[in-house]
Amino acid sequence: MLTNNPFLAQLKNICEAYAAYPLANRSTFKIGGQAEFAAFPKTQAELCALIKLAKTCDVRARVFGNASNILFSSEGVSGLVIFTNQIKEISLEGENIRASCGVKLSSFCNLALKNELSGAEFAFGIPGTVGGAVYMNAGAHGGEISHILVESTCLDMRTGETLTLSASEHCFAYRTSVFEKGELLVLSSLFKLRKGTGEEIEAKMKEYTEKRKASQPLTMPSAGSVFKRPAVGFSGKYIEDAGLKGYKIGGAQVSEKHAGFIVNAGGATSCDVLALIEKIKTVVSEKFGVMLETEIIYVE
Numbered sequence: 635m636l637t638n639n640p641f642l643a644q645l646k647n648i649c650e651a652y653a654a655y656p657l658a659n660r661s662t663f664k665i666g667g668q669a670e671f672a673a674f675p676k677t678q679a680e681l682c683a684l685i686k687l688a689k690t691c692d693v694r695a696r697v698f699g700n701a702s703n704i705l706f707s708s709e710g711v712s713g714l715v716i717f718t719n720q721i722k723e724i725s726l727e728g729e730n731i732r733a734s735c736g737v738k739l740s741s742f743c744n745l746a747l748k749n750e751l752s753g754a755e756f757a758f759g760i761p762g763t764v765g766g767a768v769y770m771n772a773g774a775h776g777g778e779i780s781h782i783l784v785e786s787t788c789l790d791m792r793t794g795e796t797l798t799l800s801a802s803e804h805c806f807a808y809r810t811s812v813f814e815k816g817e818l819l820v821l822s823s824l825f826k827l828r829k830g831t832g833e834e835i836e837a838k839m840k841e842y843t844e845k846r847k848a849s850q851p852l853t854m855p856s857a858g859s860v861f862k863r864p865a866v867g868f869s870g871k872y873i874e875d876a877g878l879k880g881y882k883i884g885g886a887q888v889s890e891k892h893a894g895f896i897v898n899a900g901g902a903t904s905c906d907v908l909a910l911i912e913k914i915k916t917v918v919s920e921k922f923g924v925m926l927e928t929e930i931i932y933v934e
């Protein structure tokens with residue numbers, strides 16, 4: 635019985651934890667089977683302790699924020715899945731903000747607004763956490779995390795040591811960073827903002843929200859843009875021009891509103907989404923000679 639599992643008992647000594655944890659409601663795609671184990675640390679220390687325990691017990695541990703860029707396998711996910719979104723410490727340091735990995739980007743932007751600090755407006759509306767956004771070098775409206783990040787405090791999962799990475803050591807590029815290697819975890823990051831006016835910051839945040847509402851299928855479950863921006867043109871435009879808008883496999887559908895999104899139109903499985911991704915790649919490659927690269931991350 636998993637509920638009597640000694641590993642689970644040790645997880646529970648650290649924080650809230652479960653065996654056979656249903657993942658679908660933890661991801662913005664609303665897709666996923668059960669995680670073998672799931673844990674919900676409330677502090678950076680608990681997160682570090684979980685990683686240490688998993689290493690000692692030889693259990694694979696994977697860390698997520700809001701799982702807004704993730705496709706969990708409908709067959710379930712092995713090992714330990716850790717969600718950081720209860721690690722919420724955030725503080726002002728002059729005109730800078732230091733935020734823990736689990737802080738939602740919306741909370742980060744609202745603190746910046748409250749203190750009339752500008753530079754983070756682009757991130758308002760991205761439904762992720764600081765850790766996920768740093769990993770992905772999330773961006774929108776011409777801004778991205780790399781433009782405002784000063785440094786991150788990280789856990790080296792191989793050694794259990796904490797270290798500070800400067801901005802250049804993050805090796806940021808379009809929707810990627812050094813964290814993709816899977817060796818380091820973001821515990822917290824420091825962001826450099828600048829003095830602005832509340833009216834201007836709020837106006838930008840409102841403008842970006844309206845743009846999202848007008849162009850993205852925000853009322854349906856998704857994981858955002860499925861593909862990275864190709865070297866030339868936009869993935870959504872290629873997919874639309876290929877005649878795939880609205881195309882469906884099982885419960886997975888190319889969004890009618892924005893062809894760069896796949897939505898869960900009801901009961902979609904990870905297999906439906908993966909099959910639709912392959913179909914899109916094949917058709918776009920045949921019609922336009924463009925190889926689309928997947929941005930969302932499949933986890934099994």
Ligand SMILES: Cc1cc2nc3c(=O)[nH]c(=O)nc-3n(C[C@H](O)[C@H](O)[C@H](O)COP(=O)(O)OP(=O)(O)OC[C@H]3O[C@@H](n4cnc5c(N)ncnc54)[C@H](O)[C@@H]3O)c2cc1C
Nearest residue numbers: 699700701702703735762763765766767769772773820858
């Ligand atoms: C409707 C919608 C709109 C979106 N719009 C945008 C957009 O405009 N721009 C954009 O860039 N993205 C967008 N996204 C995608 C997504 O929100 C971002 O990539 C976001 O930054 C992911 O953050 P997260 O906390 O959800 O990370 P998750 O999805 O939980 O994880 C993403 C990756 O980061 C890793 N990770 C998470 N936390 C940590 C940590 N503490 N340390 C190390 N690695 C970690 C995970 O292991 C995973 O590999 C959108 C998604 C949706 C659903």
